[in-house]
Amino acid sequence: MAYPDYCLAAVEKPGRYIGNEINIARKNVEDIDIRFAFCFPDVYEIGMSHMGLQIMYALLNERADTYCERSFAPWTDMEIILRQKNIPLLALETGDPLSLFDFIGFTLQYELCYTNVLNMLDLAGIPLFSSQRDEKAPIICAGGSCAVNPEPMADFIDFFYIGDGEACINDILDIYKANKFNHGTKREFLRNIRNVPGIYVPVLFDDSQDGSSKKTEKAFVSDLDSSYFPKSYITPLIETVQDRVSVEVFRGCIRGCRFCQAGYIYRPVRERSLETLIKQADDLIKTTGQEEISMLSLSASDYIHCNELITALTQKLSPIHVNVSLPSLRIDKVSLELMSKAGEIRKSGLTFAPEAGSQRMRDIINKGITEEEILRGIRQAFESGRNRIKLYFMIGLPYETEEDILAIPALAERVLDQFFSIPKDKRPKNGANISISVSCFVPKPFTPFQWVGQDTLETFRAKQNLIKRNLNRKIRFSYHDAEQSIIEAALARGDRKSGQAIYNAWKNGARFDGWSEKFSYIRWVESFTQTEIDFYAHRERTSDEVLPWDHIDVGVSKRFLIKEYNQAKSAQITPNCRESCGGCGIEGCIYA
Amino acid sequence: MPRLLVLFSKTDVMKFIGHLDLLTLFQRAINRAGLPVRYSQGFNPHQKVGFAAPLPLGVEGLNEVAEITLEKYCEPYDAALSLAKQMPRHLFIKDARMAEEYEKKSAALACAAKYKIRPREGEETEVTLNLAGGLKQYMKEFKIPDYTYVSRIELLRKTESGLVPLYQIYKGNNHES
Ligand code: SF4
Numbered sequence: 001m002a003y004p005d006y007c008l009a010a011v012e013k014p015g016r017y018i019g020n021e022i023n024i025a026r027k028n029v030e031d032i033d034i035r036f037a038f039c040f041p042d043v044y045e046i047g048m049s050h051m052g053l054q055i056m057y058a059l060l061n062e063r064a065d066t067y068c069e070r071s072f073a074p075w076t077d078m079e080i081i082l083r084q085k086n087i088p089l090l091a092l093e094t095g096d097p098l099s100l101f102d103f104i105g106f107t108l109q110y111e112l113c114y115t116n117v118l119n120m121l122d123l124a125g126i127p128l129f130s131s132q133r134d135e136k137a138p139i140i141c142a143g144g145s146c147a148v149n150p151e152p153m154a155d156f157i158d159f160f161y162i163g164d165g166e167a168c169i170n171d172i173l174d175i176y177k178a179n180k181f182n183h184g185t186k187r188e189f190l191r192n193i194r195n196v197p198g199i200y201v202p203v204l205f206d207d208s209q210d211g212s213s214k215k216t217e218k219a220f221v222s223d224l225d226s227s228y229f230p231k232s233y234i235t236p237l238i239e240t241v242q243d244r245v246s247v248e249v250f251r252g253c254i255r256g257c258r259f260c261q262a263g264y265i266y267r268p269v270r271e272r273s274l275e276t277l278i279k280q281a282d283d284l285i286k287t288t289g290q291e292e293i294s295m296l297s298l299s300a301s302d303y304i305h306c307n308e309l310i311t312a313l314t315q316k317l318s319p320i321h322v323n324v325s326l327p328s329l330r331i332d333k334v335s336l337e338l339m340s341k342a343g344e345i346r347k348s349g350l351t352f353a354p355e356a357g358s359q360r361m362r363d364i365i366n367k368g369i370t371e372e373e374i375l376r377g378i379r380q381a382f383e384s385g386r387n388r389i390k391l392y393f394m395i396g397l398p399y400e401t402e403e404d405i406l407a408i409p410a411l412a413e414r415v416l417d418q419f420f421s422i423p424k425d426k427r428p429k430n431g432a433n434i435s436i437s438v439s440c441f442v443p444k445p446f447t448p449f450q451w452v453g454q455d456t457l458e459t460f461r462a463k464q465n466l467i468k469r470n471l472n473r474k475i476r477f478s479y480h481d482a483e484q485s486i487i488e489a490a491l492a493r494g495d496r497k498s499g500q501a502i503y504n505a506w507k508n509g510a511r512f513d514g515w516s517e518k519f520s521y522i523r524w525v526e527s528f529t530q531t532e533i534d535f536y537a538h539r540e541r542t543s544d545e546v547l548p549w550d551h552i553d554v555g556v557s558k559r560f561l562i563k564e565y566n567q568a569k570s571a572q573i574t575p576n577c578r579e580s581c582g583g584c585g586i587e588g589c590i591y592a
Numbered sequence: 593m594p595r596l597l598v599l600f601s602k603t604d605v606m607k608f609i610g611h612l613d614l615l616t617l618f619q620r621a622i623n624r625a626g627l628p629v630r631y632s633q634g635f636n637p638h639q640k641v642g643f644a645a646p647l648p649l650g651v652e653g654l655n656e657v658a659e660i661t662l663e664k665y666c667e668p669y670d671a672a673l674s675l676a677k678q679m680p681r682h683l684f685i686k687d688a689r690m691a692e693e694y695e696k697k698s699a700a701l702a703c704a705a706k707y708k709i710r711p712r713e714g715e716e717t718e719v720t721l722n723l724a725g726g727l728k729q730y731m732k733e734f735k736i737p738d739y740t741y742v743s744r745i746e747l748l749r750k751t752e753s754g755l756v757p758l759y760q761i762y763k764g765n766n767h768e769s
Contacts, residue, residue, distance in 0.1 A: 005739070005741075006739050008650075010739060014608035015613065019605075020605050020606070021680065022678075235620060237617055238610075239616070285623075287624070288620065289619070289623030289624035289678070290623075321637060321639075
C-alpha cells in the first residue's frame with residue numbers, strides 16, 4: 001500500500017510521502033521478527049537532514065530480524081486529506097500503516113515538536129496515552145536530546161531511551177524478541193528492559209520515594225572511533241534542508257558554555273581518528289554521489305587534527321567536485337585559511353556567535369572569547385574578501401543589565417568600524433553587509449542555568465526594542481520570536497503534569513510549533529494556564545528544589561552545575577576541559 | 593565534446609519528483625556510476641546534464657530524453673547499464689546513444705509530445721500537443737481536472753517528413769524546428 005495518487009497530486013510537495021529513495025532498506029516483511037518505525041516529528045526535509053536518523057536506520061537494518069522504516073510528520077495540507085479520506089499515516093518503505101509495527105520510535109530534537117508526536121500517533125490511529133493502549137498497539141518509544149527530561153511526554157511514551165543511540169538499541173531488540181518468543185506481555189518487556197542503560201519506563205517509575213528510586217543513567221558509547229557507522233546514507237529524491245552528507249568528528253564539547261545543553265549532556269569528548277573520518281567520508285561520497293560533505297561537531301576547531309583532516313579531505317574530494325563544509329569553526333586566521341582550502345571562498349558569508357555583547361556577559365555564560373579575538377577574526381575575514389558577516393546574540397541571559405543589552409549594538413558597530421579601518425584596496429569592493437540575529441535565552445535541564453527564571457514576554461520585547469533603537473541603520477537586525485522561546489522553556493523544564501497541556505494544545509490544533517507561521521502563543525497559554533507558564537518558564541528555582549529530571553543521570557554531577565552557576569554569578573570563567581579539568585563528575589573522560 | 597543521449601521512463605511515484613530534483617537525481621547517479629561527465633568552468637562548476645523538456649509534476653513520462661556531456665567517449669551501452677543500476681525504482685533507463693555531431697541539443701529540438709490522458713476510468717485519449725503550454729491549454733479547454741492521469745508517451749521533433757520521435761536519428765537530415 002502507499003498513499004493514493006489523488007492524495008499526492010493534491011499536496012504541495014508529494015515527494016515527501018513517496019519513499020523510494022536511493023539506499024533505503026528493502027526487506028520482505030514475512031522474513032523479519034521486528035518492525036520498527038523510526039518517526040521524525042517534523043517534515044521530511046528536516047528529518048532527512050538529521051544524521052542520527054541515518055545512523056539508527058542503518059544500524060537497525062543491519063539486523064536480519066529487523067526492518068526499520070521511516071515516517072515523518074505530514075504537512076498540514078496532507079493532514080487534511082488524510083483525515084478527510086480516513087487514510088492512516090504510513091511508513092515510507094512498505095507503505096504499511098504504523099499501527100502494524102512492533103515499535104514506533106520518535107526522536108525528540110526540539111521541544112516544539114511535541115504536538116507533532118501526538119498528531120502522528122493520532123493519524124496512525126494509535127491511542128495517545130500509554131494507559132489507553134492495549135497489547136496489540138505498537139510500543140511507543142522516544143530518544144533524542146529532549147529525552148533527558150522525559151516527564152512532559154511521559155504520559156504518551158512507553159519507554160524513553162536516553163543517551164547515545166548506538167549503545168544499547170540492540171540489547172532492547174534482543175530482549176523484545178525473547179519476550180515475544182515466550183509470549184510475554186508488553187508490561188513484562190518493559191520490566192525486562194528497565195535496567196538496560198539509558199532506559200526510563202514512566203509507568204514503572206515510583207516517585208513516592210522522592211529521588212531515592214534508582215536513577216536512569218544515560219546509554220553511552222565510550223569508544224566513538226570503533227562504534228557503528230553506516231557505509232551509506234539514504235539519499236533523498238527531493239531537496240532537503242541540509243542537502244549534504246555529514247560525518248561526526250567528535251561527540252561532546254570541551255568548552256562548557258553555561259547555556260548550552262549539548263555541551264553538558266554529551267560529555268565527555270569522544271573523538272574519531274583521522275583515518276576513520278577519511279574512510280567514512282569516502283564511503284558516503286561513493287555510495288550517495290552527493291557533492292557536499294559536512295564535518296559535524298559542536299566546535300570543529302577543537303579537533304586536534306582539524307587541519308590535517310581538511311587538507312586530506314580536500315585533496316581527495318575537490319578533484320571529484322565535492323565540497324567540504326565546516327560549520328561551527330571558531331573564526332580566526334587558521335580557520336579562515338582552512339575554509340579557503342576547503343573551497344568555501346566562494347561563499348562570501350561568515351557567521352560568528354559572540355552570544356553576548358559585553359565581556360562581563362560572555363564571562364557569565366563562559367563563552368571563552370574576548371572582544372579582541374572577535375574583532376581580529378572579523379577583520380581577517382574582511383581582508384580575505386568576505387563581506388557578509390552575521391553575528392548571533394542571545395538576550396535574557398542571567399544577571400543581564402541594560403548595559404549588557406546596549407553592548408550588543410555597540411559591538412556590531414565596532415564590527416562595522418573594522419571594515420572601514422581597512423584600506424580601501426584591501427577590503428571587499430561591494431561594501432560590508434553586516435547583520436545581527438538575536439535569540440531569546442531558554443534555560444535547559446542539565447545546564448548550570450537550569451534554575452534560571454526566564455525573562456517575561458514584556459522584558460524580551462523591551463530588550464529587543466532597546467537593541468533596535470540603538471543599532472546602526474547600516475546593520476540588519478533579525479530576532480527570534482520570544483513567544484516560541486517561552487513555550488520552549490515551559491516544555492523543556494516541564495514535569496509529568498505538562499503532558500496535559502501538550503495534549504490540550506494538540507487538541508486545540510497545535511502542529512509544527514517550531515514553525516513560526518504555525519505557532520500560536522494564545523493557544524499555548526490557553527492549553528497551559530498563565531500561572532503554569534510562570535511556574536515552568538519564568539520562575540527562578542532554588543538549588544535545593546527537586547527537579548523533574550533529577551531521576552535522570554547524564555553523568556555530570558548536580559554539585560558541579562551548582563558550582564558553575566555560582567561561578568556565573570561572579571562572572572568567573574571555567575577553563576575549557578583541555579586546559580584543566582573542572583571536575584564535572586563524568587566517567588571515562590580523557591582529559592580528567 | 594561527446595554527448596550521451598539517454599532514453600528513460602519515469603512512472604509510478606517517480607512522477608512526483610519535479611524537474612530540478614530529477615536533475616540532482618541524475619547528477620548523483622552519474623557520480624555513483626563514475627561516468628566521465630563534463631563540468632562547466634567558472635566559480636561554481638556543475639555537471640553538464642540536461643533534459644529535452646521538463647515534465648510537469650504528476651505527469652508520467654515513457655520516453656524522456658536526458659543529455660549528458662562527457663569528457664571522453666564511452667560505450668553508450670555500458671554507460672546506460674551503469675546508470676541504470678544507480679536509478680531508483682520506477683525510473684528506467686531504456687536506451688542510450690551518442691549524439692551525432694551535427695545534432696542540435698535535444699532541448700532545442702523537442703517541440704511537441706504525444707500524451708495519453710485519462711479523465712475517467714475507461715475513457716482515454718491520445719493527443720499530440722506542442723511543448724509550449726500545449727498540455728495546460730488542452731486541460732483547460734476540455735475542463736479536465738488537475739489530478740487526472742496524464743502520461744507523456746513520446747517527445748517529438750520536427751523534420752521534413754513531419755513530427756518524429758525525438759530520440760531517433762535522422763541521418764543527413766537535420767531540419768530544425
Ligand atoms: S571530567 Fe573534567 S575534563 Fe572531563 S568533561 Fe568533565 S570537567 Fe571536562
